[in-house]
Amino acid sequence: MDALLYSFTGVAIAEIGDKTQLLSLFLAARFRSRGAIIAGILVATLLNHAASAWFGAWVAQFIPASWHAWLLGGSFIAVALWLLIPDKDDSGESEVLKYGAFAASCLLFFVAEIGDKTQIATVLLAAVYPQTWLVIIGTTLGMLAANVPVVFAGRWILERLPLAWARLAACAVFMLLGIGTIVAGQL
Numbered sequence: 001m002d003a004l005l006y007s008f009t010g011v012a013i014a015e016i017g018d019k020t021q022l023l024s025l026f027l028a029a030r031f032r033s034r035g036a037i038i039a040g041i042l043v044a045t046l047l048n049h050a051a052s053a054w055f056g057a058w059v060a061q062f063i064p065a066s067w068h069a070w071l072l073g074g075s076f077i078a079v080a081l082w083l084l085i086p087d088k089d090d091s092g093e094s095e096v097l098k099y100g101a102f103a104a105s106c107l108l109f110f111v112a113e114i115g116d117k118t119q120i121a122t123v124l125l126a127a128v129y130p131q132t133w134l135v136i137i138g139t140t141l142g143m144l145a146a147n148v149p150v151v152f153a154g155r156w157i158l159e160r161l162p163l164a165w166a167r168l169a170a171c172a173v174f175m176l177l178g179i180g181t182i183v184a185g186q187l
Contacts, residue, residue: 001134002101002129003129003130003131003134003138004086004131004134004135004137004138005138005140006072006125006129006138006171006177007125007129007134007135007136007137007142008135008137008138008139008141008142009126009176009177010079010100010121010139010142010174011077011138011139011142011143012120012141012142012143012145012146013123013124013142013148013170013174014079014083014117014118014142014170014174015118015142016083016146016166016167017083017166017168017170018116018117018118018146019112019116020112020113020116020118020143020146020147020161021146021147021150023108023109023112024037024041024150024151025096025150026148027101027104027105027108028150028151029130030097031100031101031104031105031144032101032102033100033102033103034151036101036105037101037102037105037151038101038105038147038148038151039105039106039107039109040101040102040103040104040106040108040109040145041088041096041105041106041109041147041148041151043106044105044106044107044108044109044110045109045113045139045140045143045144046114046136046140047110048109048110048113048114048119048150049113049118049119049136049139049140049143050122050123050136052119052122052126053121053122053123053125053126053132053135053136054126054129054132055123055126056122056123056125056127056132056135057125057126057127057130057132059123059144060128060130061112062125065085067121068127068128068185069089069126069181069182069184069185069186070152070182070185071127072124072125072128072181072185073127073177073178073179073180073181073182073185074178075120075124075178076174076175076177076178076181077174077175077178077179079085079117079120079121079169079174080170080171080172080173080175080178081171082117082173083117083170083171083174084167084168084171091129096108097111107139110164111139118139118142118143119185120162121139122135122136122139124183125138125139128144139160140153146152150174
């Protein structure tokens with residue numbers, strides 16, 4: 001269950017203020033069909049994170065088990081520092097929008113996740129935890145937990161939650177997770 005818990009928590013926190021949240025807000029403002037947007041996010045995340053997790057599981061065979069705590073803890077610390085760099089909304093008007101809410105959400109989310117901190121976290125989590133399916137489920141649920149509220153109440157949330165403070169809080173949580181993981185691995 002550690003794989004599911006760490007995956008869910010890590011991605012849900014890492015998504016705070018991420019470009020995919022801005023993309024969720026953009027899509028919700030552009031399309032009325034919230035269900036189609038959420039379905040697109042789900043499909044894109046499952047495909048992207050499944051490929052990432054399987055890659056991470058493949059890489060794991062080359063990493064000594066004694067490095068796992070350092071790898072995971074170090075990745076949490078790296079994500080903590082990455083969270084201090086604000087993302088920008090680069091979704092803009094796109095030709096893909098003419099295909100509707102589901103197709104636009106699916107394609108734009110899939111592309112936005114390439115090289116994103118949550119994709120890299122998924123690779124690292126799958127390299128550490130042998131339960132690849134739990135990593136995929138956890139990261140996907142974490143992505144949904146962070147983005148579905150934005151789809152439904154994005155503007156309201158953004159008006160009340162300063163993203164700078166949210167990023168600092170998320171950074172602190174990731175730092176603690178990283179340090180805790182490294183310390184627990186040494187015991």
